[in-house]
Amino acid sequence: MNEDRRRERRGRPKNPIEKLSISIRLEAELVRRIQATDPNWRENIADLVRREFQLEDTK
Secondary structure (H helix, E strand, O other), rough: HHHHHHHHHHHOOOOOOOOOOOOOOHHHHHHHHHHHHHOOOOHHHHHHHHHHHHHHHHH
16 A cells, blocks of 8 residues: 555655756866866756746747
């Protein structure tokens, strides 16, 4: 019974924000600079993507 409930929950996001994994190919030096200068680089890249798509929706 518990296993059935776990299976049902697996496919549902915990909140309205779903996780999206992407792979971006950049020059190695650029990646090193981003990682060295910005400890929140993952969140900042996510913010850039979010802003880009919000701008497209309002045009």
